[in-house]
Amino acid sequence: MTISRDHGGTTIGVCDAIVVGAGIVGASCAHALAKAGLAVRIVERDAPARGTSGACEGNLVLWDRTSDPDLALTRVSHRRWAELAEELSAGVGIDIEYARKGSLMVIPESGGIDGARRQCDWLGGQGVRYEWLDAAGVREAEPWLKGAVDGAAYFPDDAQIEPRLATWAQVRAAQRCGATLHAHQPVLDVQSSATGVRVTTGLGVLSADWLVVAAGVWSPEVVRSLHVDVPVRPRKGQIAIIAGSPVQVIHKVMEASYVQTVASDDEQLQVANVVESTRSGSILLGSSREVTVPSDRGVELSVLSRIVARALDFFPDLASAQVIRSYAGLRPMTPDHLPLIGPLREHPRVILATGHEGGGVMGAAATADMVAALIMGAPTPVPPEPYLPTRTLNPAGSHG
Numbered sequence: 001m002t003i004s005r006d007h008g009g010t011t012i013g014v015c016d017a018i019v020v021g022a023g024i025v026g027a028s029c030a031h032a033l034a035k036a037g038l039a040v041r042i043v044e045r046d047a048p049a050r051g052t053s054g055a056c057e058g059n060l061v062l063w064d065r066t067s068d069p070d071l072a073l074t075r076v077s078h079r080r081w082a083e084l085a086e087e088l089s090a091g092v093g094i095d096i097e098y099a100r101k102g103s104l105m106v107i108p109e110s111g112g113i114d115g116a117r118r119q120c121d122w123l124g125g126q127g128v129r130y131e132w133l134d135a136a137g138v139r140e141a142e143p144w145l146k147g148a149v150d151g152a153a154y155f156p157d158d159a160q161i162e163p164r165l166a167t168w169a170q171v172r173a174a175q176r177c178g179a180t181l182h183a184h185q186p187v188l189d190v191q192s193s194a195t196g197v198r199v200t201t202g203l204g205v206l207s208a209d210w211l212v213v214a215a216g217v218w219s220p221e222v223v224r225s226l227h228v229d230v231p232v233r234p235r236k237g238q239i240a241i242i243a244g245s246p247v248q249v250i251h252k253v254m255e256a257s258y259v260q261t262v263a264s265d266d267e268q269l270q271v272a273n274v275v276e277s278t279r280s281g282s283i284l285l286g287s288s289r290e291v292t293v294p295s296d297r298g299v300e301l302s303v304l305s306r307i308v309a310r311a312l313d314f315f316p317d318l319a320s321a322q323v324i325r326s327y328a329g330l331r332p333m334t335p336d337h338l339p340l341i342g343p344l345r346e347h348p349r350v351i352l353a354t355g356h357e358g359g360g361v362m363g364a365a366a367t368a369d370m371v372a373a374l375i376m377g378a379p380t381p382v383p384p385e386p387y388l389p390t391r392t393l394n395p396a397g398s399h400g
């Protein structure tokens, strides 16, 4: 239960858990914790979905995962988002545009079949459903895809959501369970003890038993006053939104080499084709990756032109479309490409929920369940060890 009091602008609230960051991860954690009966305060320096969760795509895709623990968490989330889509629609009246449209991992004629087969063998061994299509099968499945391809793997269970709607829906659902949102309130300082935390915001001080840090690429800044090193770096991605062509994109279409860019430790610019349609009829073209700094959210024409050119290699008829919008987001990347979910070693009341890189929309649902289980002392949806911040972080968590 929350005891709110105003002591001359100093202590403004005592609660069970403070969640910093109202991106998809923080919003989902807040909902899960509030639903479990905790008094929750969400502290967001801007508004919900104004960080990376408002500058991304909403793929719920299994095939681009790169390690066993990565896939395990993703599969739980995959199931949970289907349930949440119904729950959020019924509970807070927000349709998060969940669509199980399936995805195509496309193998260009220029190569990549061996890597694609290895990835599919691994996924198949883990129980992920897929089907091989030859070039004619690709044309049948995706008639506007006219570039030279060897074939594709079709993943029928892959889905998508609209991440901004999903973030807001999770915030609203948390509020419906009693959570309070403090928007436009940056966290300025964090102190922790064996029994709780004190968080200084622009409004004053909040005290709680637990702090969940879900501030994406800004998480290291949030806990700076605790003198801990959170190994999260921004991996920038840029997107072009286009409209006005006759092209119909039926599935989510990504080139097979996309998975190598996900798993790679290369900090320089990489571009791999992602084309997906939205319910409004616009088409998203992605996607780039390059390591940068947390203040770099600029869109560069040189990168956009590479993204557009790669999309035209596959969908030449998109040439008549207009770019109607573009944006850049910062993926929170860790050295081993796995998220950080769990308490800090030296500050057991401070729980990290960050570092999902290019899978945070997907991973948010299972992460929230994991955070709630860790705080409530309940069984976790998957064994927590691979994601705990106390693990030894090594680069290259890939399954090989």
Ligand SMILES: Cc1cc2nc3c(=O)[nH]c(=O)nc-3n(C[C@H](O)[C@H](O)[C@H](O)COP(=O)(O)OP(=O)(O)OC[C@H]3O[C@@H](n4cnc5c(N)ncnc54)[C@H](O)[C@@H]3O)c2cc1C
Pocket (backbone or CB within 6 Å): 020, 021, 022, 023, 024, 025, 026, 043, 044, 045, 046, 047, 048, 049, 050, 051, 052, 053, 054, 055, 056, 057, 058, 059, 060, 185, 186, 187, 188, 214, 215, 216, 217, 218, 219, 222, 235, 236, 237, 238, 239, 286, 287, 288, 328, 329, 330, 331, 332, 353, 354, 355, 356, 357, 358, 359, 360, 361, 362, 363
């Ligand atoms: C181009 C691109 C495409 C992507 N596509 C996909 C995809 O298809 N599927 C997928 O699963 N993932 C995708 N991702 C990755 C996904 O977007 C991220 O993993 C996810 O959005 C991270 O969410 P978050 O809640 O951790 O961080 P954020 O959304 O960045 O939220 C962090 C919040 O913390 C707040 N904050 C920061 N500092 C403070 C402070 N001091 N006090 C208070 N609040 C603070 C910020 O304002 C922000 O709102 C993509 C990313 C990019 C860039």
